[in-house]
Amino acid sequence: MGESATLRVARRAAELKAQGVALADLGAGEPDFRSPGVAVEAARQALADGFTRYTASSGIPALRQALAAWAHERYGAPWSAGQAVVTVGAKAALFQLALALFETGQEVVLHSPSWVSFDEQIRFAGARVVPVATHGADGFRLHAAPILDAVTERTRAILLNSPCNPTGGVIAAEDLRAIVSHAAERGLIVISDETYERFSYDQPHASVGALAAEFPETVVLVGSFSKTYAMTGWRIGYLLGPAAVVQAVENIQSHATSNPTSFAMVGALAALQGAQPAVEEMIAEYRARREMLIPRLNQLPGFCCQPPQGAFYAFPDVSAAYRPGRQGSVEFTEFLLEVARVAVVPGAAFGSDDHIRISFACSRATLLEALERIAAALA
Ligand code: PLP
Numbered sequence: 615m616g617e618s619a620t621l622r623v624a625r626r627a628a629e630l631k632a633q634g635v636a637l638a639d640l641g642a643g644e645p646d647f648r649s650p651g652v653a654v655e656a657a658r659q660a661l662a663d664g665f666t667r668y669t670a671s672s673g674i675p676a677l678r679q680a681l682a683a684w685a686h687e688r689y690g691a692p693w694s695a696g697q698a699v700v701t702v703g704a705k706a707a708l709f710q711l712a713l714a715l716f717e718t719g720q721e722v723v724l725h726s727p728s729w730v731s732f733d734e735q736i737r738f739a740g741a742r743v744v745p746v747a748t749h750g751a752d753g754f755r756l757h758a759a760p761i762l763d764a765v766t767e768r769t770r771a772i773l774l775n776s777p778c779n780p781t782g783g784v785i786a787a788e789d790l791r792a793i794v795s796h797a798a799e800r801g802l803i804v805i806s807d808e809t810y811e812r813f814s815y816d817q818p819h820a821s822v823g824a825l826a827a828e829f830p831e832t833v834v835l836v837g838s839f840s841k842t843y844a845m846t847g848w849r850i851g852y853l854l855g856p857a858a859v860v861q862a863v864e865n866i867q868s869h870a871t872s873n874p875t876s877f878a879m880v881g882a883l884a885a886l887q888g889a890q891p892a893v894e895e896m897i898a899e900y901r902a903r904r905e906m907l908i909p910r911l912n913q914l915p916g917f918c919c920q921p922p923q924g925a926f927y928a929f930p931d932v933s934a935a936y937r938p939g940r941q942g943s944v945e946f947t948e949f950l951l952e953v954a955r956v957a958v959v960p961g962a963a964f965g966s967d968d969h970i971r972i973s974f975a976c977s978r979a980t981l982l983e984a985l986e987r988i989a990a991a992l993a
């Protein structure tokens with residue numbers, strides 16, 4: 615396994631910061647907001663009450679119940695509490711799903727560019743990703759036809775991430791339905807990583823939760839408290855899906871991490887039940903940053919960027935700004951780090967060397983500062 619490229623940039627950025635360099639850090643996919651007060655208070659109380667022992671490996675019953683109720687309320691999904699597993703972040707949910715479902719020789723169809731860990735996790739399980747290109751010209755939309763065209767007799771699953779990290783691309787409800795119904799006919803699993811489900815700026819989010827009643831053996835929903843509630847360090851994610859898949863993941867989790875941290879789950883439950891106003895405020899702020907950032911990015915020489923439909927990343931094509939010495943997304947990212955003192959992530963980490971990923975999970979002041987520095991470095 616290679617090191618996650620996003621973590622490598624974060625480490626170099628941290629090194630520079632430790633040397634006292636004032637970086638404009640647009641690298642991390644991590645909300646700059648504080649975790650909701652209700653979550654902090656509930657976790658603090660749980661600690662004070664001595665809720666510090668092992669819990670059931672699949673998570674505390676109250677949170678599993680609340681996740682099932684939330685999926686029902688939001689999407690009409692029929693999952694029971696027993697079909698919800700609380701995991702150590704969405705990352706562990708996805709990793710454990712890969713280990714539970716995939717074998718050597720199998721294929722997983724996945725749109726590209728895509729988040730760095732999907733490919734590594736699937737390869738670790740012995741299977742192979744079949745990438746399906748998405749395109750900047752239409753905002754990296756996820757279309758059903760090319761994804762279904764990539765299905766072969768070796769395909770075990772289709773993996774979707776809408777809204778997508780790094781592109782901000784989303785899937786329309788009719789494309790999602792076409793993929794899921796086709797997958798159901800062929801006995802495939804559709805894993806839907808909906809980590810960014812709340813960040814869909816231009817249309818309602820299309821979730822596999824809405825198809826779970828019709829296709830109960832086909833869809834698996836993966837989610838996270840990290841981005842929605844600005845709770846990255848708490849490490850609480852989850853999945854909901856068919857009982858057999860859930861059981862397999864539970865078995866793996868019981869040997870891998872045991873339960874997610876007891877008091878962090880109490881905090882997550884409080885966030886789910888009481889932090890929706892805080893979430894709405896954060897979403898409004900991300901939207902405002904997007905409105906501010908994208909036109910300004912397009913004014914930079916050699917930058918071309920469609921507004922992301924979701925998540926909190928801009929994914930501009932910067933290939934027209936490449937020159938000898940800053941050729942390709944990795945060299946260009948290094949140039950931005952060393953010359954402009956701006957941290958971003960090279961598109962190559964996600965499967966496109968023409969792009970860089972710019973996170974707008976940072977203050978508007980930081981974004982404006984970064985834009986100025988990039989403009990000066992390119993001048
Ligand atoms: N899935 C996607 C698409 C992500 O971008 C991330 C985090 O960056 C994750 C999953 C993992 O999130 P968590 O913090 O819940 O492990």
